[in-house]
Amino acid sequence: MNTIEPSDRIGVAVDVVIFTVDDGHLQVLLSRREHEPFEDRWALPGGFVRPDESADQAAERELTAKAGLVGVFLEQLYTFSDPARDPRNRVVSVAYYALVSRDRLGAQAGLRESRWFRVDHGAGEVQVPELGLAKPCLAFDHDRILEAAVHRIQGKLEYVPIGFQLLPQRFTLTEIQQVYEAVLGHPIDKRNFRSKLLKSGQVREVDAYRTGAHRPARLYEFTRRTF
Amino acid sequence: MNTIEPSDRIGVAVDVVIFTVDDGHLQVLLSRREHEPFEDRWALPGGFVRPDESADQAAERELTAKAGLVGVFLEQLYTFSDPARDPRNRVVSVAYYALVSRDRLGAQAGLRESRWFRVDHGAGEVQVPELGLAKPCLAFDHDRILEAAVHRIQGKLEYVPIGFQLLPQRFTLTEIQQVYEAVLGHPIDKRNFRSKLLKSGQVREVDAYRTGAHRPARLYEFTRRTF
DNA sequence: ACAAAAGTGTTGGTACTACACCCATGT
DNA sequence: ACATGGGTGTAGTACCAACACTTTTGT
Structure with a gap:
């Protein structure tokens, strides 16, 4: 032994x-x-x-x-x-x-x-x-x-902010919601998701917009950049 | 390789x-x-x-x-x-x-x-x-x-019932509270602990009391007996 | 003008925290 | 009788789920 x-x-x-x-x-x-x-x-x-x-x-x-x-x-x-x-x-x-x-x-x-x-x-x-x-x-x-x-x-x-590992540095709230939905495998209510995420302080808005086929979407970034 | x-x-x-x-x-x-x-x-x-x-x-x-x-x-x-x-x-x-x-x-x-x-x-x-x-x-x-x-x-x-692994089959609510306090390392409010535990359905009361130096304490057992 | 995605608040229910006194028993 | 641990309820607050319409842009 x-x-x-x-x-x-x-x-x-x-x-x-x-x-x-x-x-x-x-x-x-x-x-x-x-x-x-x-x-x-x-x-x-x-x-x-x-x-x-x-x-x-x-x-x-x-x-x-x-x-x-x-x-x-x-x-x-x-x-x-x-x-x-x-x-x-x-x-x-x-x-x-x-x-x-x-x-x-x-x-x-x-x-x-x-x-x-x-x-x-x-x-x-x-x-x-x-x-x-x-x-x-x-x-x-x-x-x-x-x-x-x-x-x-x-x-x-559900209890640690790892979602941002799956996103680019700047992202829209719809994009992060899609990440959560893809991982959890079920749809999430847009308004509840956004208010909870914003209140948590994990993200901060930046002065830029993602422009595309429709109304431009505000970009956000995570407050704690790891690595 | x-x-x-x-x-x-x-x-x-x-x-x-x-x-x-x-x-x-x-x-x-x-x-x-x-x-x-x-x-x-x-x-x-x-x-x-x-x-x-x-x-x-x-x-x-x-x-x-x-x-x-x-x-x-x-x-x-x-x-x-x-x-x-x-x-x-x-x-x-x-x-x-x-x-x-x-x-x-x-x-x-x-x-x-x-x-x-x-x-x-x-x-x-x-x-x-x-x-x-x-x-x-x-x-x-x-x-x-x-x-x-x-x-x-x-x-x-905090989120899975593992506390009963540290207790005999029958135990008092004070005993299980002491287990939680020992593991978590901080005191817990007695009334809140008891009502939450009872509402969770994890324990069921049995018709027996732990007798000792003072007022006898009701015994409980866990509802899901594993192993 | 219209299609498509962005954005935004309120309400009701549930869960959590803080907190103090009476009860039953053994000595 | 008293010391000791057993047992109980309420009020305020914070969080969660459900829910629908207006805004902005590109085409």
Whole structure:
């Protein structure tokens, strides 16, 4: 118990659930696997933790390597350790989730056959409609990881201001409402949403308007800029 | 990236923060380490995950082996993976926390030089007064793990009914209030606490009284008996 | 002029806080 | 009888949900 036997050693990986909101829907970045096991199946971006880095660092590294993203919101989600979760080797996965705004997605997201997929979660069930309704639709236990990540951001959104991670620096109140609706999966009353958000002091109005096909919309920014 | 090199393998351990409430205070079970590193220092009970078990199973096994506890509330907390957290080998620790009622603590808790220590957390700082105020007072990064566990149960207690895990099946309203006060670290108004708890439907009164030195107190039990 | 999204207040109900006195029992 | 913990209600405030119309712009 005080020394580590080789047999006690286990592969440690990170998997990152990268979310964005686009087109009024929650989206997740998936990569097509290029190797066995689960070759050609869609999976969460991930990889092994190196001997000299923490899991947090490994997750950041994955984020940069697989999605070209630096400095985005990233938090640990849960550790998945079923001995059978990888059919070949014993691998424990420390799962993370990241939130990215559309405007930080450049051409990078085309790297390594990876794409954004819409995530639906109407009646409790979390689904990736493009991949069919039958579970599992992802490699390994990534369906479970995705489901846990969706539940986490839903719960967290209600009491911590993480919504702005999914928005550009300046945004309209309608845009932030759409983010909330996409994450929570249900419509929200416009007047209640706006008055609550403004009273909370999380946002401040700026002297600019988003101009478009109709009446221009006032722009806002978050008061606490993190990172 | 598709096969695991020996150099990618890392020791995977679990550490369990076992809480109880006694004497109006939150208490944590610590074991004295019998080996290097940190020999003779107090530490959270823990051990390596075996090749054929999940981290959850390893945590349950530790709970039984180190504290004689079976079937108690146990949840994953966070995974600690700083490469320097163990000065000798690379070990990632999946931390858990457990909640136990005093009445389930038998003579078992004397095993392997382990004892309960009071945990204080008045002004945000989490401290084990008996071990002094200077940090670190525990082995490895166990101070950080303990702190994270205290924050977790404080947050969770406010919106999920986990308080009854720290109580015997039947209890008085004063007893459950003392549990809340011990965990949250501040006094609570008696009338507000009672009316809120009763209105929530979490408890049901039973036809029995706790008799003692003064007026007998009505006993209650939780409506949802888990496990 | 019209289509489309922006913007704006009130009302009723519910939940939370603060607060002080009488009751039942053992000694 | 008294000391000790058990038990109870109300009033003010803050938050939440439901709800519909006017304004501004581009076409």
